Amino acid sequence: MRRLAPLALAGIFALSGIAGVAALPTTASAAADLSIPIEKFTLDNGLTVVLSEDHSAPIVSVYITYHVGSSQEVEGRTGFAHLFEHMMFNGSKNVPEGAFGYYVDNTGGSLNGNTEPDRTNYFETVPSNYLEGMLFLEASRMDSLILTEESLGNEKDVVKEEVRQQQENQPFTKTILLDWPAAAFSSWAYNHSIYGSMEDLSNAPAQAFIDFFDRFYTPNNAVLSICGDIDPAKTKALVEKYFGPLKKGPELQHSFPEEAVQTAAIYKEVKDPLAPVPLSLVSFDIPPPREKDRDALELLATILTDGASARLPKRLVDEDKLAANVVMQAGFPIPTYGPGQLATLLIASKDTTLPDLRAAFWDELTKVQKKGISAAELKRAKAKLYKEYVEGLSKTLYKAAQLATYETFYGGAERLNGDYKRFDKITPADLKRVANTYLTQERSVTFDIVPGADAPGIPGGAQ
Amino acid sequence: MNGHRSHRARGRTLLTLLSAGLMVASLACKPSEPAAPPVDPAAEAAAKAKADKEAAAKDRADKAAAKRAELAALPPLPGVEAPKAVDFPKPIVSTLDNGLEVIVLEDHEMPVVDISLVVKAGNIYAPAEHSKLAALTANLLEEGTKKLKKKELDEKIDATGGSKYASAGDELVYIGADVLARDADLGMKLLAAEATEPAFPEDSFEKIKRLMIQEVASEKSSPFGLALRMGEHVIFGEKSPYGRAFPTDDEITALTRDQVVAFYEKHYHPGNAMLVIAGDITADKAASLAKKHFGKWKAGEPIVAPSGDKQGAPTKTVVHLVDREASAQATIAIVVPAPKIGEAGYLDGKILQALLGGGLSGRLNQVLREQLGLTYGVGAFNSYGYEGGMFFAGGNTKTKSATEFTEALLELLKEPADKGIAGDELGRIQSKLSGQFALEVEGVGVMARKTITQRTYGLAPDFWERYRVDIEAATPEQIKTSSQALWGGPVQIIAVGNASKLKEPLSAFGEVHVYDLSLKPKG
Numbered sequence: 001m002r003r004l005a006p007l008a009l010a011g012i013f014a015l016s017g018i019a020g021v022a023a024l025p026t027t028a029s030a031a032a033d034l035s036i037p038i039e040k041f042t043l044d045n046g047l048t049v050v051l052s053e054d055h056s057a058p059i060v061s062v063y064i065t066y067h068v069g070s071s072q073e074v075e076g077r078t079g080f081a082h083l084f085e086h087m088m089f090n091g092s093k094n095v096p097e098g099a100f101g102y103y104v105d106n107t108g109g110s111l112n113g114n115t116e117p118d119r120t121n122y123f124e125t126v127p128s129n130y131l132e133g134m135l136f137l138e139a140s141r142m143d144s145l146i147l148t149e150e151s152l153g154n155e156k157d158v159v160k161e162e163v164r165q166q167q168e169n170q171p172f173t174k175t176i177l178l179d180w181p182a183a184a185f186s187s188w189a190y191n192h193s194i195y196g197s198m199e200d201l202s203n204a205p206a207q208a209f210i211d212f213f214d215r216f217y218t219p220n221n222a223v224l225s226i227c228g229d230i231d232p233a234k235t236k237a238l239v240e241k242y243f244g245p246l247k248k249g250p251e252l253q254h255s256f257p258e259e260a261v262q263t264a265a266i267y268k269e270v271k272d273p274l275a276p277v278p279l280s281l282v283s284f285d286i287p288p289p290r291e292k293d294r295d296a297l298e299l300l301a302t303i304l305t306d307g308a309s310a311r312l313p314k315r316l317v318d319e320d321k322l323a324a325n326v327v328m329q330a331g332f333p334i335p336t337y338g339p340g341q342l343a344t345l346l347i348a349s350k351d352t353t354l355p356d357l358r359a360a361f362w363d364e365l366t367k368v369q370k371k372g373i374s375a376a377e378l379k380r381a382k383a384k385l386y387k388e389y390v391e392g393l394s395k396t397l398y399k400a401a402q403l404a405t406y407e408t409f410y411g412g413a414e415r416l417n418g419d420y421k422r423f424d425k426i427t428p429a430d431l432k433r434v435a436n437t438y439l440t441q442e443r444s445v446t447f448d449i450v451p452g453a454d455a456p457g458i459p460g461g462a463q
Numbered sequence: 464m465n466g467h468r469s470h471r472a473r474g475r476t477l478l479t480l481l482s483a484g485l486m487v488a489s490l491a492c493k494p495s496e497p498a499a500p501p502v503d504p505a506a507e508a509a510a511k512a513k514a515d516k517e518a519a520a521k522d523r524a525d526k527a528a529a530k531r532a533e534l535a536a537l538p539p540l541p542g543v544e545a546p547k548a549v550d551f552p553k554p555i556v557s558t559l560d561n562g563l564e565v566i567v568l569e570d571h572e573m574p575v576v577d578i579s580l581v582v583k584a585g586n587i588y589a590p591a592e593h594s595k596l597a598a599l600t601a602n603l604l605e606e607g608t609k610k611l612k613k614k615e616l617d618e619k620i621d622a623t624g625g626s627k628y629a630s631a632g633d634e635l636v637y638i639g640a641d642v643l644a645r646d647a648d649l650g651m652k653l654l655a656a657e658a659t660e661p662a663f664p665e666d667s668f669e670k671i672k673r674l675m676i677q678e679v680a681s682e683k684s685s686p687f688g689l690a691l692r693m694g695e696h697v698i699f700g701e702k703s704p705y706g707r708a709f710p711t712d713d714e715i716t717a718l719t720r721d722q723v724v725a726f727y728e729k730h731y732h733p734g735n736a737m738l739v740i741a742g743d744i745t746a747d748k749a750a751s752l753a754k755k756h757f758g759k760w761k762a763g764e765p766i767v768a769p770s771g772d773k774q775g776a777p778t779k780t781v782v783h784l785v786d787r788e789a790s791a792q793a794t795i796a797i798v799v800p801a802p803k804i805g806e807a808g809y810l811d812g813k814i815l816q817a818l819l820g821g822g823l824s825g826r827l828n829q830v831l832r833e834q835l836g837l838t839y840g841v842g843a844f845n846s847y848g849y850e851g852g853m854f855f856a857g858g859n860t861k862t863k864s865a866t867e868f869t870e871a872l873l874e875l876l877k878e879p880a881d882k883g884i885a886g887d888e889l890g891r892i893q894s895k896l897s898g899q900f901a902l903e904v905e906g907v908g909v910m911a912r913k914t915i916t917q918r919t920y921g922l923a924p925d926f927w928e929r930y931r932v933d934i935e936a937a938t939p940e941q942i943k944t945s946s947q948a949l950w951g952g953p954v955q956i957i958a959v960g961n962a963s964k965l966k967e968p969l970s971a972f973g974e975v976h977v978y979d980l981s982l983k984p985k986g
Contacts (some may be wrong), residue, residue: 034574056572057905058547089823098833101823102534106891108898110822127898132542154836162839165859171684229547238542273789276684279679306606307626309617318613321670324677348672366652378624383624386573387643394573396905453789 035417046220058230063123063281063400068216069188079196086155093144128229139242171274187257218249227400256338276356283343302381389420466598563733568741570907574644576742584730587704606667608656644743655756680798686794694798700774708982764826780973786962793865793960798859803847811945880946
């Protein structure tokens with residue numbers, strides 16, 4: 001637990017409706033069960049606000065999640081959510097073009113944004129004496145954005161350059177970010193590129209972007225999370241001052257796309273002229289985050305790959321020396337909050353062929369499916385997840401991000417405290433069951449990426 | 464960007480009309496004089512190209528200056544309060560009988576402890592012909608100790624939920640464990656075993672060497688990795704341990720266990736290392752754990768860092784072009800020698816880095832990204848080692864825009880040297896760097912690294928405490944002088960991309976040297 005006055009903390013817990021937490025432990029290391037203060041309120045216009053006070057460093061993170069991502073786009077109008085990730089830094093009614101970045105940079109702070117299929121996030125971390133300024137800037141761009149043919153045109157060009165840099169000039173990324181989601185997800189909402197089609201972007205008139213903004217970038221479609229060196233009462237008043245006057249947007253019903261259960265393995269080999277080594281990406285359809293089977297799969301991924309003693313690095317890297325590295329993660333590389341994917345990256349070691357590497361990988365999965373895992377392995381995985389939880393509470397920005405995620409998708413920010421305990425009820429039998437249900441050949445998508453020059457054309461490629 | 468392009472096109476048209484008009488006027492005034500000697504069409508074209516280029520450069524600079532003035536005139540953000548003090552935790556230093564320095568940074572916010580043993584045994588200490596010897600030695604530390612096999616080490620640390628690592632940087636090898644506070648004893652025990660009694664098992668050599676060969680391949684596959692290594696190669700020179708080209712696969716394969724053991728025996732001893740313990744642990748407890756696990760580590764002979772092979776500053780501008788045929792873009796960077804940390808001018812370099820490359824508001828992004836739409840992002844940084852530093856500024860652009868990008872980048876870098884920097888702009892940057900420092904001190908791991916830097920480079924004990932005051936003390940004149948020292952002379956241009964498309968256009972900036980992906984001269 002971070003340093004906080006016990007009374008203030010008790011008050012915040014009372015506000016947040018968390019029962020059973022009366023006072024702080026006296027020292028951090030004595031805290032058996034770490035938690036953070038969480039206060040939550042909603043403005044009349046529907047903006048949900050989450051505050052977490054923490055005076056350990058004189059800094060504050062302001063984090064806004066808009067419940068809009070590439071999955072809300074429609075065919076022929078793709079790339080909008082990501083283009084807004086650019087436009088939101090460009091200029092609004094009270095903040096001229098170029099001023100947003102200028103103001104934040106001048107504080108010495110950092111800013112960024114990111115786009116996913118189900119949401120877009122915008123955030124700043126600054127010295128805490130600039131809190132009011134950040135609320136002014138965020139409210140201003142939620143209220144209005146400069147969306148003209150000229151300003152959009154400039155950012156469309158920057159996006160094209162971003163695509164060229166990230167997808168076409170780096171090894172592996174084109175396959176992982178473009179080809180793989182197209183094959184792994186069945187719904188159009190999830191399987192089209194987050195960057196969108198450059199043709200759609202070029203064709204769309206400014207009015208289409210204005211309509212998109214008016215529909216989705218509204219107080220009632222957003223969560224504002226503020227963490228760090230703040231006075232909650234004062235912060236609440238500032239939030240009211242800047243966000244209170246903003247008009248409520250249309251009521252939106254959010255749902256996640258449905259993904260068909262895959263019934264036959266998909267395999268593709270891709271040649272990548274930029275790849276330094278062969279890499280295999282093997283993924284599986286899995287349920288949405290926080291469902292019991294998903295939790296079991298996340299524990300299983302930890303057992304299989306987290307730490308040098310985990311099964312896959314031990315076998316593939318240390319014993320058989322077939323791989324240089326193995327990564328397995330749920331919600332990776334494209335995070336979704338509806339049905340998701342568990343992806344494994346198998347990076348071949350020198351002179352290893354991908355079929356040999358994949359054979360050893362499948363052999364390990366078969367062992368889990370037949371014999372299950374040991375209680376010691378499960379305990380170790382739970383220890384890793386606990387450590388991750390503790391670390392997650394130690395960085396202001398990461399904490400703000402988690403609170404926004406919990407509020408937007410997981411039924412409330414207050415659920416973050418102690419949430420690692422949900423893994424306690426998972427048993428070795430659960431892990432064996434999910435391995436047999438989900439990690440099967442039929443549900444798998446495999447991309448073998450091998451170094452080679454005869455790539456089947458790079459869209460918009462070398463100039 | 465579209466607006467800018469049309470403006471530039473208009474500029475060129477006006478210039479052409481103006482030249483034509485002048486020519487007509489001049490002919491009209493002197494009809495009776497003998498005919499002028501025939502005009503050399505090539506010289507005329509060159510003169511026109513030069514005039515066009517100058518007009519375009521002026522246009523860029525005027526627009527950028529107008530934008531800067533517009534931003535500078537913005538009202539202040541509402542409600543800005545006085546900055547709060549930044550508490551810099553005091554390192555508590557003690558020395559074990561065997562000479563090992565133990566540095567403790569207490570921070571009880573979260574129940575975690577970050578333990579690092581740093582040893583002056585990084586890549587610069589490896590001989591040129593075995594440039595990966597230091598890295599191989601460091602990587603093998605985790606492969607097992609005299610008492611514990613790798614599998615046992617891994618299982619023990621993983622059971623706590625914690626993690627450990629060992630890797631070599633330029634000067635230092637970092638051997639670390641990151642654990643919950645309750646596991647500090649075990650973390651330090653495993654770390655000490657790896658550092659003080661490694662087994663260097665024969666059967667791990669092939670695996671680690673193969674991984675290292677792949678790491679080199681990976682670095683060579685990244686345009687930025689290539690540009691950075693090329694920059695160091697030309698700034699420090701191939702004879703410097705900071706400027707080496709990539710090692711060959713054979714060079715890595717040929718390394719032997721005897722070489723590793725000899726390198727280890729010479730460099731890994733308490734007098735050549737520091738133990739830094741940061742986090743939820745008291746100084747007394749940390750010191751007693753250090754004594755328990757490192758007290759019996761045998762002392763050795765002092766080590767002197769290799770030096771003296773750094774080449775002199777380059778005397779002419781050269782384009783160093785790394786031929787990466789499959790590139791979809793050009794990566795362009797401009798590099799110059801710079802002061803290292805602690806030297807006069809280093810903090811001015813930090814100010815220039817913030818002025819030019821600092822995020823979206825930095826001059827480079829304002830012009831190259833926002834005004835000209837030439838790049839997704841561009842940045843600047845200064846890196847340093849014992850032999851000095853390098854200022855690196857660059858980014859990616861379309862291959863066909865490489866010339867325009869390079870021209871604009873050069874102008875932006877040289878502008879503070881030519882025109883200086885206004886007092887209010889300097890004030891803005893100073894306040895920015897001061898705020899940045901407040902952010903950097905979040906997390907005890909960062910503080911530990913700053914302490915290691917202070918001690919590794921022999922900085923004043925209060926270097927970090929004074930950092931904000933020293934940054935605030937810089938004057939516009941001082942920044943102009945430092946800018947002139949950086950960019951007043953020849954610069955080195957690094958390009959990574961398809962040489963067949965880049966060589967000719969980039970020759971406008973100087974002699975072009977083409978290299979292959981191993982940075983060996985080509986053709």
